[in-house]
Amino acid sequence: MNKLLIVGTVAFDAIETPFGKTDKILGGAATYIGLSASNFNNVDSAIVSVIGDDFPQEYLDMLSDRNIDLTGLETVKGGKTFFWSGKYHNDMNSRDTLDTQLNVLENFSPVVPEAYKDADVVMLGNLHPLVQLGVLEQMTKKPKLVVLDTMNFWMDCALAELKQVIAKVDVITINDEEARQLSGEYSLVKAARVIAAMGPKYVVIKKGEHGALLFHEDNVFFAPALPLEEVFDPTGAGDTFAGGFTGYIASTGNISFENMKNAIIHGSNLASFCVEKFGTERMESLSKDEVSSRLKQFKELTQFDIEL
Ligand code: AMP
DSSP states (O other), X not given: OEEEEXXXXXXXXXXXXXXXXXXXXXXXXXXXXXXXHTTSTTEEEEEXXXXXXXXXXXXXXXXXXXXXXXXXXEEETTOOOOEEEEEEOTTSSOEEEEEEEOGGGGGOOOOOOGGGTTOSEEEEOSSOHHHHHHHHHTOSSOOSEEEEEXXXXXXXXXXXXXXXXXXXXXXXXXXXXXXXXXXXXXXXXHHHHHHHHTSOSEEEEEOGGGOEEEEETTEEEEEOOOOOSOOOOOTTHHHHHHHHHHHHHHHHTOOSHHHHHHHHHHHHHHHHHHTTSSXXXXXXXXXXXXXXXXXXXXXXXXXXXXXX
């Protein structure tokens, strides 16, 4: 078994899309990453995060049932769980954050479970960069691969700390607008070059329904997003992508550029399910057969037979 250590928020989300509105439902970057990575065999995964005692036991049971180790998920007595609320525009590719309440995240010191201090792959999901750094510092063995995901919120309020983490990771996954903000470049090719110079050897730029780009030195690889008839709620698609990417890398134990291309496809494949229902609902009901038959669709979508 290979080990995947996941850091990120475990949260309550309130979401509004053109198709409807939810009250507080289960969300959080680590939640989506964990659910997504649980689709791979040969991977033991664990979440490091924090919740308040307002967090329902049924959510914890659902994550445990998916074999996600929750030893590193701290519960603060009397504390309130991280809360995020967002509203999507009509095109569903952009959203406004309406509210972010850090709550228990404000004073969180992560503790990596003893059994995961030698994890093969570390996925630093979206949360405060100092927490991400704190996790890396506790690793007793150098992980094969460290992947970082972040968002504009942390660029706005903790840029210096964020740059410290970026300097220490192998792969960064970031969306197009955030890549532009971080690099100051509009062209994504130039943006990827500027971001790579900050540290990561691999830069993944997510473009929502327009797929994802993987940059490494002078190489570029592109994976489309599957054209879907219905997109209900894009929340968590980026994290689900990251969970698919790291889950696949952990399950194969192969960190070559060629294998990362496959990982990008697995990430895109899993993200295509996430957006079909509100919140985590679709990821909770996903079967192995559904995952593999959609993977075939992906192959057909991108395969052509030009002789060169
Ligand atoms: P995504 O749609 O992949 O960007 O991720 C959405 C998830 O990120 C939601 O479930 C939120 O709970 C979580 N989230 C939103 N803002 C933040 C933040 N500033 N830090 C960490 N997680 C966040």
